[in-house]
Amino acid sequence: MDRRPKKRPRLGWDLSHTPKAQSGIYNGQDVGNVTSFGHSRVLSDHASLFVKGLAQKDSPPWRDDDKDGHYMFELGENLTLRYKILRKIGEGTFGQVLECWDREAKEMVAIKVVRSIKKYREAAMIEIDVLQLLGRYDRSGSRCVQIRNWFDYRNHICIVFEKLGPSLFDFLRKNNYRSFPVDLVREIGRQLLECVAFTHDMRLIHTDLKPENILFISADYVKVPDYKVGSCSPRDGYSFKRLPKSSAIKVIDFGSTAYEHQDHNYIVSTRHYRAPEVILGLGWSYPCDIWSVGCILVELCSGEALFQTHENLEHLAMMERVLGPIPEHMLTRVDRHAEKYVRRGRLDWPEGATSRESIKAVTKLPRLQNLVMHHVDHSAGDLIDLLQGLLRYDPSTRMTAHEALRHPFFTREYLRRY
Numbered sequence: 001m002d003r004r005p006k007k008r009p010r011l012g013w014d015l016s017h018t019p020k021a022q023s024g025i026y027n028g029q030d031v032g033n034v035t036s037f038g039h040s041r042v043l044s045d046h047a048s049l050f051v052k053g054l055a056q057k058d059s060p061p062w063r064d065d066d067k068d069g070h071y072m073f074e075l076g077e078n079l080t081l082r083y084k085i086l087r088k089i090g091e092g093t094f095g096q097v098l099e100c101w102d103r104e105a106k107e108m109v110a111i112k113v114v115r116s117i118k119k120y121r122e123a124a125m126i127e128i129d130v131l132q133l134l135g136r137y138d139r140s141g142s143r144c145v146q147i148r149n150w151f152d153y154r155n156h157i158c159i160v161f162e163k164l165g166p167s168l169f170d171f172l173r174k175n176n177y178r179s180f181p182v183d184l185v186r187e188i189g190r191q192l193l194e195c196v197a198f199t200h201d202m203r204l205i206h207t208d209l210k211p212e213n214i215l216f217i218s219a220d221y222v223k224v225p226d227y228k229v230g231s232c233s234p235r236d237g238y239s240f241k242r243l244p245k246s247s248a249i250k251v252i253d254f255g256s257t258a259y260e261h262q263d264h265n266y267i268v269s270t271r272h273y274r275a276p277e278v279i280l281g282l283g284w285s286y287p288c289d290i291w292s293v294g295c296i297l298v299e300l301c302s303g304e305a306l307f308q309t310h311e312n313l314e315h316l317a318m319m320e321r322v323l324g325p326i327p328e329h330m331l332t333r334v335d336r337h338a339e340k341y342v343r344r345g346r347l348d349w350p351e352g353a354t355s356r357e358s359i360k361a362v363t364k365l366p367r368l369q370n371l372v373m374h375h376v377d378h379s380a381g382d383l384i385d386l387l388q389g390l391l392r393y394d395p396s397t398r399m400t401a402h403e404a405l406r407h408p409f410f411t412r413e414y415l416r417r418y
Ligand SMILES: Nc1ncnc2c1ncn2[C@@H]1O[C@H](COP(=O)(O)OP(=O)(O)OP(=O)(O)O)[C@@H](O)[C@H]1O
Pocket: 007, 009, 010, 089, 090, 091, 092, 093, 094, 095, 096, 097, 110, 112, 145, 161, 162, 163, 164, 165, 167, 212, 213, 215, 252, 253, 254, 255
């Protein structure tokens, strides 16, 4: 049974946060006048009528947006005369993602049609800036999703991407939250860290790494028997699980990407992947992405999100249960919002728990070593050691992406399956 929503929301956006560190990049001009974007296009319906040889049909009638500022459309309609809408493939905080046929390039594309609300339009311009920057330097085009085009259509910023396959989260969900084989985890981890290393080299922090934002390039999969699930009969279909034919992945959603900055102290990341320094209000930087990678790798090994909680103190208590005590030097420096989670230099737990259920949820979590050993049939020692480096509490001693890529979990000669 599905226990989680199709896409877990990033909390920061609908709180009060506006990405301060990013405001210097897009200076609030009207989008059509932004000069820093070489390929800026503001396409009115009339303008698009002049695109020669592309029109199959006219533009759809003008419709009001829905109450949240989402673009209203019907399948088969044009989105400018260049793109034909085939289906909706995703929805997030920023807007809807539509699979479209690009009549000019003659290929499928994924177009993010951003909500017609000022803060999302502004954030979309930052995402375009980041994507163009990454695209300029990532010559192999290997790990970050590629932007193909962008335009402003009926007050919606539309970002055209190469079309990718399902997300890691889609795969986990379709597999009823059963684990990936460790060799696949290794291949995904390596590519993810390559992307993070490249992004960090570009002095950018993604801030929203999660299984929903990591997409397989291809949608092809095979069904293999899942011997670990002894209790289910083959008849109910659960004794098979899907595995991707190729492990190649790309990272998407650079809409919350932050530029290197000294004063990062607003809340970032989707809850389960949020680093302790973010929760404690200690300021954050590149290491917050590394923490998210650690959480993602554990989730791929076990099938379930590591810290399933919606509450800060419970979240911190879960971290202590899995990883050991948070260093006192971090707890004594917390900001005024997080003061209530600390008592005499240690976490106010279980005293500060809101319910017995909460204490139970924390107590039932295993130690990291046990969790990994339970799910992984080989290379557990290397994986545990890597995770301990990625999930170090103190961001200044946490592994960097480049260090992680040199870890034996990736460099030792394992018999490769993927
Ligand atoms: N290039 C792509 N190819 C295929 N599907 C995609 C692509 N980009 C996005 N998607 C799908 O659309 C969904 C939403 O995309 P994205 O995360 O970029 O939107 P968002 O509004 O920024 O989300 P969030 O709420 O996390 O900020 C993804 O989870 C994925 O399923």
